[in-house]
Amino acid sequence: MPMNNLWLLPAGIEDLLPAEATRLERLRRALVDHYVLCGYDLVSPPLVEHLDSLLSIGGEDLALETFKLTDHLSGRQLGLRADMTPQIARIDAHVLGADTPTRLCYGAPVLRSRTRQPFDAREQFQVGAELYGAAGADADAEIVELMLHSMSLCGFDRPHLDIGHVGVFRGISQRAGIEPALEAALFDALQRKSIPDLESLVGGLSLSDDLARALVSLPDLRGPIAALEEALAKIAGVSPEADAAADNLREVVAAIGGHRDGAEFFFDLSELRGYHYHTGVVFSAFVEGHGREVARGGRYDDVGAVFGRSRAATGFSLDLRQVIALTGNHHERTLGCILAPRRNCDSSLDAAIRTLRDRGERVVRALDGDGEIEPPGCDRRLVADGDGWKVVAIESHDRVEQIR
Numbered sequence: 001m002p003m004n005n006l007w008l009l010p011a012g013i014e015d016l017l018p019a020e021a022t023r024l025e026r027l028r029r030a031l032v033d034h035y036v037l038c039g040y041d042l043v044s045p046p047l048v049e050h051l052d053s054l055l056s057i058g059g060e061d062l063a064l065e066t067f068k069l070t071d072h073l074s075g076r077q078l079g080l081r082a083d084m085t086p087q088i089a090r091i092d093a094h095v096l097g098a099d100t101p102t103r104l105c106y107g108a109p110v111l112r113s114r115t116r117q118p119f120d121a122r123e124q125f126q127v128g129a130e131l132y133g134a135a136g137a138d139a140d141a142e143i144v145e146l147m148l149h150s151m152s153l154c155g156f157d158r159p160h161l162d163i164g165h166v167g168v169f170r171g172i173s174q175r176a177g178i179e180p181a182l183e184a185a186l187f188d189a190l191q192r193k194s195i196p197d198l199e200s201l202v203g204g205l206s207l208s209d210d211l212a213r214a215l216v217s218l219p220d221l222r223g224p225i226a227a228l229e230e231a232l233a234k235i236a237g238v239s240p241e242a243d244a245a246a247d248n249l250r251e252v253v254a255a256i257g258g259h260r261d262g263a264e265f266f267f268d269l270s271e272l273r274g275y276h277y278h279t280g281v282v283f284s285a286f287v288e289g290h291g292r293e294v295a296r297g298g299r300y301d302d303v304g305a306v307f308g309r310s311r312a313a314t315g316f317s318l319d320l321r322q323v324i325a326l327t328g329n330h331h332e333r334t335l336g337c338i339l340a341p342r343r344n345c346d347s348s349l350d351a352a353i354r355t356l357r358d359r360g361e362r363v364v365r366a367l368d369g370d371g372e373i374e375p376p377g378c379d380r381r382l383v384a385d386g387d388g389w390k391v392v393a394i395e396s397h398d399r400v401e402q403i404r
Contacts, residue, residue, distance in 0.1 A: 012115055012122030016321070023324050024125060028107045030153050031127050035105035038146060040129050043104050045087035047111075051079040056086050056306040059276035065112040082112045084126050084317065085303070092132040092311065093304030101133040107320075117292060121321055128297075128317030132304070135312035137248065140281050140299055141255035147295050147316040148260045151285050154318075155327045156294070158262045160286040163225075163253065164271030166278045166298075167245025168235065169218060175239035176211045186215065190270045193219045214238045222268040225253060231269060245280075252281050274298060283316070290326060294318055337378040338391055342366040352382060352389040 009015070016024060032042055048069075055063050067080040081087060084106050092102050107127040115122055129146055131139050144161070151159045169190065173183050182201065189197040195216070202215050214235045221231040232246045249267075256265075263285070271282055273296060280299030287294055297316025304311050340353050340363050356363050363382070364375050374381075380391050 010122075012112075012120065014121060014123070014321075016324075020324050024320050027154060027320055027323065028125070028127060031150055032105060032107050034149065034153065035129050035146065038103075038129075040103040040105035043088065043091055043106055044108060045081070045084065045091065045106070047109070048078050048080055049087065051077040053090060053307075054079040054081055054086050057089065057277045057300070057303050061116070061276075062086075065114055065116075067111060067113045080111045082110055084108065084110060084128065085130065085300070085315065088130050088315070089132075089303045089313065090307050092130075092313075093307035093309035097309065098133065101131060101139070103129070103131050105129040121319075123321070125320040126317050127320055128315060130313060130315030132311050132313045134314070135301065137251035137255040139312070140252045140314050141257075143297055143314050143316055144252070144256050144283055145260055147283070147285060147297055147318075148263050150316075150318060151287075151295060152262070154294075154323045156285075156287050158264065158288070159294070160288070161263045161265050161283060162222075162268050162271055162286065162293075163249070163265065163281060163283040164268045165245045165249040165281050166272055166275050167248065167280060168242050168269050169272060169275075171239040171241030171243070171245055172211060172214050172218075172235070174241055176205065176207050176215070178205070187272060187275060190218060190272060193270065195219060210238045214242075218270040222270065223266060225265040225267055228253065228267045231267065235269075249281060274300070277303065280314070285318075287326065294322060294326070336380060337362045337364055337375065338380045338382055339363075339374055339378040339394070340365045340382040341384075342368065348387070349382075349389060356382070356391070 036042060051066070051068060054066060062082055065082040067082075069078050069080070070076075071078045088104055088106065092098075092104065096102055105128065107125070110124050110126045112122045112124070127150075129143065131143055144163070148159065148161065169187075173186065178186065182205075186198065186201055189201060198216055198219065202212050205212070207215075217234055221234060223231070228250070232250070235242060235246070237243065253265075253267075271284070273282055273284065273293075277300050278298045279301045282298035283296070284293035285295040286292075295316055295318035297314070299312075299314040301312045302310045303313045338356060338361055341349065342365060353363050353365070362377075364378065374394060379394055381394050382389055382391055
């Protein structure tokens with residue numbers, strides 16, 4: 001690479017400059033602190049693991065997104081994590097091994113070799129919470145409520161929540177005896193909401209009228225949560241498995257109990273994000289003016305089976321880098337700065353600086369050669385006052401704060 005291009009970063013990789021990095025760290029602390037107050041224990045898995053462990057769930061998409069490298073110590077293939085859930089599942093199943101429900105949370109970077117959407121960032125800062133060992137609707141509702149409150153903490157006042165259930169499509173597909181390859185084609189058509197493609201695929205099958213109608217109608221079965229019962233009635237009775245999924249969806253919606261944190265609730269029975277490893281309800285949070293989900297989650301029972309322990313599981317995550325890109329810095333609290341004199345072996349000055357920093361003030365010492373140059377952001381100065389020190393405003397010496 002030419003020397004004058006050494007500053008360039010790879011595609012999809014970006015620096016976080018002081019304002020953005022500060023906001024990200026404050027949001028991370030606020031979110032994780034809230035999760036801990038709700039009973040979730042913080043864990044911090046390693047950035048790199050054996051590849052087969054990282055790819056234990058998630059299907060082909062996760063395999064394509066994972067950077068791969070060789071461990072020079074063992075010769076085994078390693079991977080840089082592209083998603084945290086496989087690691088959290090490993091910790092629950094193999095490391096903790098609890099028999100009671102386990103609540104875990106995390107906040108750390110993930111790196112992807114390719115993006116799912118054009119112009120997406122390949123490095124994300126994934127924050128989330130996962131609940132293991134609880135199979136009921138209350139567990140899913142707890143995760144949904146935690147996700148919605150996370151949106152509120154991030155500054156999104158009226159998020160749009162889409163909720164669905166992968167068991168509806170899966171149940172109808174199983175009842176129809178559809179082969180895996182054709183099921184994948186139907187899945188793709190549903191994700192694109194392509195009614196012509198869906199009708200063409202279903203038309204080539206020998207299905208009963210009720211099964212064919214149910215499959216073709218799925219993209220239209222979405223809307224405000226008040227219309228959920230009307231939508232579920234259109235597919236009732238075509239598949240016992242789909243009926244059971246519909247009942248579970250009703251239970252979760254009832255457990256959430258109406259609007260939470262200002263969110264507007266919608267359902268979408270063709271919502272199949274994470275279809276290859278989700279087993280129950282799936283949900284995504286959107287904000288006005290942005291076409292992709294900001295947070296997402298769902299149920300993924302038995303995710304720990306590959307680690308020797310199968311447990312119920314549900315959780316969600318969001319990308320803090322995406323959050324700060326959407327919200328900018330208009331929620332950022334301006335942190336002033338106090339300029340202190342350069343080091344002069346004065347113990348009273350050192351004590352005054354420590355006192356200010358203990359109070360949460362930002363204090364920067366002047367350096368040799370600075371003279372009277374004020375570092376950016378400094379709005380006050382620490383000056384001698386008899387035997388002590390005081391803080392005065394740089395633009396005016398009228399406001400004075402004694403340091404005691």
